Amino acid sequence: MVDFALQPNSVPETRAKRKRASLRTALKRKSTAAFLMTLPLILLISIMVIYPAFYSLHLATLNKSMQRFVGFGNFEFLFKRETFWLVVKQSCIFAITAVVFKALIGFIVAHFVHNIPVKGQRKWRGMLLVPWVIPPAMSTLAWLWLFDPSYSAFNYTLSFFGIGPIPWTGDASWARFSVILVNIWYGAPFFMIMYLASLKSVPEQLYEAAAIDGANWWQRIWYVTLPMMRNIIAITTLFSLIVTFANFDIVRILTSGGPLDHTHIFATWAFRVGIEGGDIPLGASVSLFMFPILAIAAVFILRDINKRGNEA
């Protein structure tokens, strides 16, 4: 005797119901919705970034005519080239100098803007963002005319003070200075706006407490502002380091890597070797060399952020 009625179809039905319910629950979950909403971007990044990245890895393992697998042969070849090490050195000088000055100028200007009365602040913020908003290829053309070897507007102005003419793009040191200067001009507003946002989020009570403790201007910056801005500083520095290391347009337009290769950075030299020189695998290897450098930088910078996060 059975004490319940046997219903042969009940088990699959229950399963289906459970499935539907779990699907509904999954869809209701915030993480699923977030995933679905970011899916278009994930797909876009996969197509535009991940696939080319792996493809360039593949290219970097081929010989010049792209018919033979050479493993790390291209990298071994590069390591023996004097010009390659010059490019590594210059890329580091270019990126580090530019990022340091961008951060410094951004920090100082952000403080100035922060101290402007709220009423007029928006106007200043807008004006200071202009260099960052103009496409760099366009603004660099204007800089090119300012630095023009024969008709430089800067040299014309300096001549009134008996200075110059300065070979802005003709001498190795001046050319390095010029490309870094333009990069700082272009990138400093980004730091400024990030730091300004960060400054605005520092609670006013902390400054009041510091003032009560008798902290001077420098102590307030060192013990209040900077610790509160640390994470933003780290993230913006990392972001800017990546973008500056991978810069192409400014150097390409201003100097094309010259004179005597003294302003080449990874991207411009990769273009010269890979596209203009018809050696795509070597060009891919040059551009991939940025990856380990940036990865090491990222590990150090992000590790620091985690540490502080845990302390908090």
Add this chain to the structure above:
Amino acid sequence: MSRRKLSRRQFVAATALTSAAMITAPYVRGAYAAGKLTMGFWDHWVPGANKASTDLVNEWAAKEKVEVSIDYITSQGKKNEITIAAEAQAKSGHDILAMPTWWPHAQSDLLEPVNDIMEPLIQQNGAVNGTVQYLGKLGDKWLGVPACVGSQIKGPCSRIDLMKKFANIDVQEMYPAGSAPKADNWTTDTFLKAAEACHKGGVPFGIGLGETSDSVDTVGAFFLAFGAEVVDAKGNVTVKNDNVRQVLEYYKKLMAFLPPDAPAWDDASNNKWLVSGKGALIMNPPSAWAVAKRDAPQVAEQCWTHGFPVGPKGRFAPFLPYFWSVWNFSKNKEAAKSLLTHLSQPASIEKMVVASGGYDLPAFEKLTTLKVWAEEGPPKGTLFHYPNPYNHQKLSISASPAPPKVAQQIYTQATLTKMCVRFYQGEAMEKTLAWAEGELEGFMRS
């Protein structure tokens, strides 16, 4: 609902009738019966010059019933070279693509041989110069048809008045319009003296020492004039030789009379130098003169395009040909070849040369004496010697005779210019040569 049944007999009869109709009906040619053809041509800087190419293509397309599509691709920012590299990687793109100088060799594995059209064209239009053979042919295989559009000689363009005044040289007498050059005394030594005199006169020669093609082409012609090969035709690095030492010494002397910022010059700098009236000579095709005609007519009417000075090993002028090549993955190779034949007919070539104001140069021997070069002005005859009508100088390209794939590296890395600048800036001769040797050995990758 009724359903009509098709019997076996009816089916056979219908099939037979349809087949008969298909076979016996007259062949009706649609508007685009011969398919589609796409081409990527170089975007000419001369206003209106693209129209001549478009008209010629449309004329051919209407006759051959081919649907055509033309893209004019600029060389600004190396857009054309990027397109070549991209299409080669994708193995898809235009059927015909205009390729500058080194690119047919760089993509030789992917190009359709065009011997079947080149041989009749040579018979018809005359032989092509050695540089076109060097750049356009791999063994017996023609990699492209030399395009007159974009092809140019980068010879001296002198200021008649300034050369007379400061260097005591009458360039019009040396290269008279309408007759053969009388330039035996136009040597590299004379050139150096003239550079010095014009420098003293405050109108230095505007020769760049940067890494772009104008600088590289000029230095290359001087290297050849001194017999200074850095890599020989077999691909051996031969940079440590006395001819190279001699040309470096020569260039060091010449550089002292050039503008101090010449190492930073690009391809626009020399044009600006001439148009602004600052210098007595530049090395350029007539584009600078054409700009001067528009912007500074008083400068243009004093300009005279002529030949290179002769060096110890001959007289060489930089010639940069463009080629029209057909990809081997093209879907309409026959139509492509038919179009290239049409574009290479003397009448077509003349039309394109005229549209470019004499800038474009045909590579074929019989087509270097078109009326346009004799008539262009002011001053009249200024371009007469531009196409080298008397074969007075050997048309060459920097870094030759190195194998083209190696030469392309030497050219794009501007190795010769860099050697000159390093030596000029005080580096010891042997150190410069050792540096160059290291660079050149690196270019031997295959």
